[in-house]
Amino acid sequence: xLRLFTRYNTAARPGLSLRPLATxxxxxxxxGSTENNLKTETNRLAKTGEKFWEKVSLKDDGSQFLVxxxxxxxxxxxxxxxxxxKRRSLLAMLxxxxxTNLPSLAIKTHALPLTSLVSRCIDLENVNKPDSDPEMxxxxxGDREHIANDLLRYLDTDTLLVFCPxxxxxxxxxxxxxxRYLPIIASVEKFLGQYSTSPIKLRVLDADVDxxxxxxxxxxxxxxxxxxxxxxxxxxxxxxEKTVLTTKSFICGVLLLQNKALDKSAEGLTSTMESVAQxxxxxxxxxxxxxxxxxxxxxxxxxxxxxxxxxxxxVAYK
Amino acid sequence: xxxxxRAYRDVIRAMVRGDRRSRIAQRAEETRKQIAMLTYKRMxxxxxxxxxxxxxxxxSLFKDLQLLNRQVETLKRDRAENDKSLLFVRDTALxxxxxxxxxxxxxxxxxxxHDIGSFLTNQREYDELIERYNGSSxxxxxxxxxxxxxxxxxxxxx
Numbered sequence: 001x002l003r004l005f006t007r008y009n010t011a012a013r014p015g016l017s018l019r020p021l022a023t024x025x026x027x028x029x030x031x032g033s034t035e036n037n038l039k040t041e042t043n044r045l046a047k048t049g050e051k052f053w054e055k056v057s058l059k060d061d062g063s064q065f066l067v068x069x070x071x072x073x074x075x076x077x078x079x080x081x082x083x084x085x086k087r088r089s090l091l092a093m094l095x096x097x098x099x100t101n102l103p104s105l106a107i108k109t110h111a112l113p114l115t116s117l118v119s120r121c122i123d124l125e126n127v128n129k130p131d132s133d134p135e136m137x138x139x140x141x142g143d144r145e146h147i148a149n150d151l152l153r154y155l156d157t158d159t160l161l162v163f164c165p166x167x168x169x170x171x172x173x174x175x176x177x178x179x180r181y182l183p184i185i186a187s188v189e190k191f192l193g194q195y196s197t198s199p200i201k202l203r204v205l206d207a208d209v210d211x212x213x214x215x216x217x218x219x220x221x222x223x224x225x226x227x228x229x230x231x232x233x234x235x236x237x238x239x240x241e242k243t244v245l246t247t248k249s250f251i252c253g254v255l256l257l258q259n260k261a262l263d264k265s266a267e268g269l270t271s272t273m274e275s276v277a278q279x280x281x282x283x284x285x286x287x288x289x290x291x292x293x294x295x296x297x298x299x300x301x302x303x304x305x306x307x308x309x310x311x312x313x314x315v316a317y318k
Numbered sequence: 319x320x321x322x323x324r325a326y327r328d329v330i331r332a333m334v335r336g337d338r339r340s341r342i343a344q345r346a347e348e349t350r351k352q353i354a355m356l357t358y359k360r361m362x363x364x365x366x367x368x369x370x371x372x373x374x375x376x377x378s379l380f381k382d383l384q385l386l387n388r389q390v391e392t393l394k395r396d397r398a399e400n401d402k403s404l405l406f407v408r409d410t411a412l413x414x415x416x417x418x419x420x421x422x423x424x425x426x427x428x429x430x431x432h433d434i435g436s437f438l439t440n441q442r443e444y445d446e447l448i449e450r451y452n453g454s455s456x457x458x459x460x461x462x463x464x465x466x467x468x469x470x471x472x473x474x475x476x
Contacts, residue, residue, distance in 0.1 A: 094437075097337075101336065110445075300451070307440040310437035
């Protein structure tokens with residue numbers, strides 16, 4: 001049911017098939033056909049689309065903040081309590097705000113990005129406990145191995161690894177790509193090198209040299225990237241997943257996690273969330289510069305990418 | 319310290335804008351409900367008036383009716399957009415506390431506050447755009463059905 005929160009009703013958007021940039025991401029591996037009939041607040045909201053509570057509050061239970069509606073704790077789609085640890089007090093405040101600010105009539109499914117992401121984090125953590133129900137795990141696509149393999153595919157054709165021809169936009173786009181991407185790629189190679197015995201070299205796609213073709217990384221790179229994914233906590237994995245799906249870039253996920261981690265980010269990977277968003281949409285920035293924004297497409301997607309990246313950043317911060 | 323103050327201000331500003339929008343919507347919904355309730359009461363009084371022959375009771379019912387009418391008028395005149403109290407944000411204690419704990423010189427926290435501000439702004443703008451381009455999504459289910467039927471010249475039979 002989480003999907004209902006993460007994207008808006010596409011059926012109501014007839015222009016969608018024309019949209020060149022589909023940025024709305026749904027979690028990988030969610031079985032859309034399965035009815036989820038657990039009695040939880042998030043499911044009830046998703047099904048009825050109506051506000052059914054009066055008061056939203058935060059309860060401090062010693063180690064965690066619980067989000068409560070009329071003094072009943074909100075449950076995630078899989079029936080776990082919606083709670084964040086006390087180091088994430090600002091996140092708790094924002095979660096409360098999300099529920100307080102919902103208009104009472106016809107709640108739209110895109111209104112709760114933070115709740116959606118935090119629910120995914122909590123549910124992933126719970127279905128990956130040793131004695132958890134494998135059926136539940138399958139239901140939300142919560143198998144770690146599976147998620148990691150799906151995410152690795154994004155490294156092959158990463159947004160930050162694809163370079164446009166020199167001739168395009170009088171070379172402006174290529175210049176911007178070289179300036180932005182090359183240092184990041186070098187730093188990520190170094191960063192992934194920690195997880196491998198041999199130095200890592202990322203394969204890039206240069207449209208001038210390679211033309212149109214697919215791309216795939218070497219086995220060492222994949223192994224190192226996989227090791228990196230295995231080193232992540234389940235919360236970080238869910239955040240990483242959200243970022244990768246939004247930006248279509250594995251590297252942007254690394255950037256985001258590095259910048260929100262408690263200790264200082266690895267050398268050369270310091271960046272703000274805004275510049276992550278810009279790196280992920282560099283080509284669109286140049287296109288809209290030249291041709292103008294298409295209504296109901298570029299303006300909506302610009303906000304969508306940013307709100308999702310920022311939401312991931314906010315959840316990642318401790 | 320200056321940067322922290324600026325970040326704090328940004329977040330509060332984004333919060334006020336986002337909150338105000340949804341609070342206006344919530345207020346409108348509340349008013350709608352209250353008016354429906356008062357209208358129902360009014361209907362009951364009119365029914366009572368028709369049934370009774372007692373002049374005294376009739377006079378008091380008339381008074382009640384007038385009172386209800388006045389209440390409905392006041393509710394209809396209520397403009398949430400002009401309400402100054404919506405320009406204040408209620409729960410800022412957590413942000414202030416976390417800033418004070420860090421003594422305001424933590425770069426990471428300041429950056430985080432900027433992110434929160436951007437998140438709130440982008441979320442609000444996104445909602446506004448979706449609403450603008452999909453105007454009908456705000457209508458209730460009955461209203462949507464009624465309008466769809468109306469488009470092809472039919473009437474919904476209730």
